[in-house]
Amino acid sequence: MTPPSRAEMQRRNRARVLAAARGEFGDKGFRDAKIDVIAAAAELTRGAVYSNFPSKRALYLAVLAADAASPSEPPPGQPPSTAAQALAALARGWLARLPLAVDEHRGPVRLAAGLEQEIAADAQLRIPFAQLQALNAIVVGLALEQTLRRREDRRMVRVAETALTLLQGAARLAVAAPGFGEPFTLVGACEHLADADLGDTWTEPAFAAYAPTPRPVDEP
Numbered sequence: 001m002t003p004p005s006r007a008e009m010q011r012r013n014r015a016r017v018l019a020a021a022r023g024e025f026g027d028k029g030f031r032d033a034k035i036d037v038i039a040a041a042a043e044l045t046r047g048a049v050y051s052n053f054p055s056k057r058a059l060y061l062a063v064l065a066a067d068a069a070s071p072s073e074p075p076p077g078q079p080p081s082t083a084a085q086a087l088a089a090l091a092r093g094w095l096a097r098l099p100l101a102v103d104e105h106r107g108p109v110r111l112a113a114g115l116e117q118e119i120a121a122d123a124q125l126r127i128p129f130a131q132l133q134a135l136n137a138i139v140v141g142l143a144l145e146q147t148l149r150r151r152e153d154r155r156m157v158r159v160a161e162t163a164l165t166l167l168q169g170a171a172r173l174a175v176a177a178p179g180f181g182e183p184f185t186l187v188g189a190c191e192h193l194a195d196a197d198l199g200d201t202w203t204e205p206a207f208a209a210y211a212p213t214p215r216p217v218d219e220p
Contacts, residue, residue, distance in 0.1 A: 013044060013052060017049050021062075022111065024037055025111050082194070085191075086147055087159075090163065090190065091187040091190035092187055094167045095167070144156035144159060144160060154200070155201055155202050
């Protein structure tokens with residue numbers, strides 16, 4: 001059998017470090033996680049960990065990025081047919097990951113609990129993180145708009161921003177105060193956002209004065 005190449009060994013070691021770090025960060029959070037424990041779980045040396053990731057923060061962000069890039073299975077059943085149903089489904093899926101008691105204070109929520117603190121500590125991360133949050137709201141808003149009968153009826157990006165703000169706040173509180181708040185109330189609040197008038201409209205682009213008025217056509 002041909003021995004693995006150097007590049008293949010590096011890829012394997014990186015994957016082992018990420019898997020070990022995910023468990024350590026998920027169990028203890030970013031602040032209390034130890035690189036020595038991660039190295040031991042990955043069956044590597046401390047130096048091998050740092051040869052793949054320059055710092056503990058870089059390793060932590062790499063774990064979160066890898067999890068975010070992993071495809072998730074769609075929930076069973078029929079897809080939502082209204083914006084209210086879509087917001088309720090988003091809230092239920094989000095809240096299902098949260099700990100409901102102190103002894104459940106582990107896993108994905110614990111893993112992500114320190115993200116804002118680390119971003120706040122690094123000025124270079126704040127702008128791209130804000131842009132990422134804005135992109136998330138646009139993607140969710142566009143998905144909500146697809147449930148409307150006519151796309152031009154409403155713009156739903158501010159509704160998406162509000163729902164994501166509410167759910168992210170619930171995730172932070174689940175870490176700081178497990179058991180606080182009623183999940184069904186949060187689901188209902190997100191559901192009611194579908195009818196909220198937040199003054200969100202499609203603005204006319206700056207080039208509108210120089211371009212002909214678009215007209216609808218019944219063709220691909």
